[in-house]
Amino acid sequence: MSPTALESAKNLFIRRWGEMAASWGISRTMAEIHALLYLSPEPLCTDDIMDRLAVSRGSASMNLRELSNWGLITRTHQRGDRKEYFEAEKDVWLMFETITRERRRREVQPIVETIQRCKTMIDENKAALSATQRREAETFQKSLANIAEFSEMMNAMFNLMVKASRSGLKPALKLLEKLAG
Amino acid sequence: MSPTALESAKNLFIRRWGEMAASWGISRTMAEIHALLYLSPEPLCTDDIMDRLAVSRGSASMNLRELSNWGLITRTHQRGDRKEYFEAEKDVWLMFETITRERRRREVQPIVETIQRCKTMIDENKAALSATQRREAETFQKSLANIAEFSEMMNAMFNLMVKASRSGLKPALKLLEKLAG
DNA sequence: CTATTATTTCAATAGCTTTTGAAAGGATTG
DNA sequence: CAATCCTTTCAAAAGCTATTGAAATAATAG
Numbered sequence: 001m002s003p004t005a006l007e008s009a010k011n012l013f014i015r016r017w018g019e020m021a022a023s024w025g026i027s028r029t030m031a032e033i034h035a036l037l038y039l040s041p042e043p044l045c046t047d048d049i050m051d052r053l054a055v056s057r058g059s060a061s062m063n064l065r066e067l068s069n070w071g072l073i074t075r076t077h078q079r080g081d082r083k084e085y086f087e088a089e090k091d092v093w094l095m096f097e098t099i100t101r102e103r104r105r106r107e108v109q110p111i112v113e114t115i116q117r118c119k120t121m122i123d124e125n126k127a128a129l130s131a132t133q134r135r136e137a138e139t140f141q142k143s144l145a146n147i148a149e150f151s152e153m154m155n156a157m158f159n160l161m162v163k164a165s166r167s168g169l170k171p172a173l174k175l176l177e178k179l180a181g
Numbered sequence: 182m183s184p185t186a187l188e189s190a191k192n193l194f195i196r197r198w199g200e201m202a203a204s205w206g207i208s209r210t211m212a213e214i215h216a217l218l219y220l221s222p223e224p225l226c227t228d229d230i231m232d233r234l235a236v237s238r239g240s241a242s243m244n245l246r247e248l249s250n251w252g253l254i255t256r257t258h259q260r261g262d263r264k265e266y267f268e269a270e271k272d273v274w275l276m277f278e279t280i281t282r283e284r285r286r287r288e289v290q291p292i293v294e295t296i297q298r299c300k301t302m303i304d305e306n307k308a309a310l311s312a313t314q315r316r317e318a319e320t321f322q323k324s325l326a327n328i329a330e331f332s333e334m335m336n337a338m339f340n341l342m343v344k345a346s347r348s349g350l351k352p353a354l355k356l357l358e359k360l361a362g
Numbered sequence: 363c364t365a366t367t368a369t370t371t372c373a374a375t376a377g378c379t380t381t382t383g384a385a386a387g388g389a390t391t392g
Numbered sequence: 393c394a395a396t397c398c399t400t401t402c403a404a405a406a407g408c409t410a411t412t413g414a415a416a417t418a419a420t421a422g
Contacts, residue, residue, distance in 0.1 A: 238383080
């Protein structure tokens, strides 16, 4: 195999990974950097990333910081070199756990709090309601409660999956298979 | 309760729902329309949506079409009225199933196919490899295989969850909540 | 301390996505 | 079939997000 075949396969994957991430609300470049580091057996420095993905120093720096904030990559150093090097978490299940935890905290938590807040807003005004208004308000609360319940269920699922993955994931699947069977 | 309390609670939820969706790569307005319809006991027409969310006719029309394409809302008609009315799926688990199915098809499938393609690209060039190159290529393939395996596992998980919700096993899922808590 | 090298910041800009509104296109009614 | 009502389309504009590159800052070496 010419060295270019491995390179072009990696490039293909990196590009597609970036595209997928973009449709999930993650910046394309951030995802490409992540993919590059995930595939790299060695830690890479900023210049490696700039060269490989053709991005500016500023963009590399900001995206690397963001990836650190997410907890998906770590900074390392090499003896006799003052550059910083970056390394991605290679365990896919840990990656999943990290991403799930962060998205929950950043994006799911606010809506859960809002649901609670909406419920309170209605409860505090229930006394003054006509029968019709009360029925409307209760329908609304029920709709919100359904989302909240679903959200808790998903939460539990992900917790279970993470737990199961730590001790080998087949037990988790088997348990679910029994329940769904 | 004054009618505005129910309205402002709904508005609050709709706004937050739109914000959350935006960070998941779904257009804010599309999500707001979806939330409005989800909360509405009656189907709504385009003008209702335009008034309520302060969006243009064009935007309403396009977002409603997109929501139809996703399978999250349906068009209905009212006797003696030539307007079209729109209604959202109210079962949260069906909503989840629909969204999962669509995202899998649109966004996960391409990366799965790319992984397969990358594997083939390497396999077809393996004969010409030095020992070192072969080791690199195999590391790469292993990294991809880990993602593919994870993806299959998630797939199975979601299938089981959908199955469980259909066969009235939500209580069982709730039990899992405790296990994972 | 000074020079050198590396990293971060951020205002300007480029690029992308969404929204608008008006015109065109369909459908229904009398 | 003419009038009316409703929906869709799409080019232009607005709005938003990501990227750049150079200046500022920080870190290390001599």
